[in-house]
Amino acid sequence: MRTVLLRLLGALPALAGVILVTFLLTRVLPGDTASYFAGPTASAESIAQIRAELGLDRPLPEQFFRYVTALAQGDLGMSLTTGQPVLKDLTARLPASVELTLAALLLAMSIAIPLGILAAVKQGSWADHLCRIVVTAGVSLPVFFTGLLLVYVFYFILGWSPAPLGRLDAFASAPPTVTGLYLVDSLLAGDMETFRASLAQMALPVATLGLFALAPIARISRGSMLAVLSADFVRTARASGLSPRYVILTYAFRNAMLPVLTTLGMVFSFLLGANVLVEKVFAWPGVGSYAVEALIASDFAPVQGFVLTMAILYVLLNLAIDLLYGLVDPRARMDA
């Protein structure tokens, strides 16, 4: 329990840094925020008035204090395009992004970890070559380009997948909201038809994101498995006459997963970014496409809200990985 508390405290500087940087980003807006809000025809007095209203005439530390208090109350400003509070928009759209990202991560892990391990155990085999191809392709392929290629092949040529337009096609209705994740909600409601429809819509974006996350996970799995396999304790286990299967699955596998867990932090950084691009390609109604729409319309409050939300989410994810690491590796618990 104490270690958990310590880790939580350890995440505070990162959180403070994130809030400070987002604040600075709001204050270095091109030109004058007040005259932007006032419009092109505003007079000098009305600009000054708006500046006073927004608190922009105060010294920076005071502005920062106001910003933090507003944040603490969940006030991220208003979106000019939707006319809604940014926080409300973001919470409404977050489940769509979460569902996409989690599904992609699960897909990537369920393929990449066995592939990486197989590549390490059987060096020079087809699995090793496949692993190398996947890793090289994964770092070279722009994620938005892979998405478009998949759409062309599976929607236009083969006709297997539905049109890449959001979470459900126009004829289906969303399941009653419990978690906001359509797959989970439709299962809870026992609505297999909606489940199948949303699974079909998800298949391509999830495959696109998954392919992207596959490369780093496979590379680390292979590398760390290779390192573990040449360790002394594995040699001892083998010399003691344990079956290769047992040695690999119980002795080597568990140790090899530690670096993989650490890499997940980096993978999340990539995924949360790539998410924006994939959402744009598939017209996915998540937070990423919300931010992109706002960006195009020069509507800055949603963009800043989005950056802040993603950063906080990412800090929390790293914290979770840290805690998980302590759970898996008793040595890490001792250090803390």
Place this chain on the structure above:
Amino acid sequence: MSAAQTTTATRPREAGAAWRHARHVITGNPVTALAFALFFLLLLCAVLGPALVPYDPLASDTANALQAPSWAHPFGTDQLGRDILSRVVVATRLDMTVAIASVVLVFALGGLAGVAAGYFGGWTDRVVGRIADTIMAFPLFVLAMGIVAALGNTVTNIVIATAIVNFPLYARLARAEARVRREAGFVQAARLTGNGEWRILLTQILPNILPIMAVQVSLTMGYAILNAAGLSFIGLGVRPPMPEWGIMVAEGASFIVSGEWWVALFPGLALMLAVFCFNLLGDGLRDIVDPQRRG
């Protein structure tokens, strides 16, 4: 002064050996040779692009809009009848400039900050480390989006955002490399002969870690290209009529669902090839720099 003179005196022989070694690596590994060939092709397109192409990349010809690839238009034409081959080739210059500029910028800033942090330690180290940690606390592409949104939607700001996002990578690498050399024999010799700390940093440590940094440059070039193209794909930086790979893929995206694959495919392929080239080049350069393979 004497230390500097000895290094210059021995440099020609070293350079000759390095060149022989580079040739050995290139001829020894066909993949690296391919990467170098690709690199020169990219360079050629970037420098001579507008002179090489058969059509004006901006000239629209609506009578020939959305033509499939043919002899007249090997990569087809887009929705305004512009020749895609010409646009892809001409775009090389802009994409390369953005990537190279951002890498040079981060190389200078991150490299210097990292070397200073590793060499001086103390508060310099803490400040640089804190800045790097704060940047790393963001998902990188999202931070780049935020920076471009805040600084203004221009190509220059895409360069700056890409550089900032890569800062921790460079700073950390340079710091680690400078740290292990802090008390090395040649540094102590330079100190004994009366060189100032900054002078040692710039004339002894920095040249020493340059090869390792160069590998990093090549490896991050690929990421820089992807990052910049990703930003322009979502509509940041480059304005529409201008040919750029990311925005061309974005323009082609709406035609994919109706089967006009060539509009998005060719700029996407160019992008992929460029990234692939720099990743391979990075691996090849690592072989050149890595002393284990030398000799």
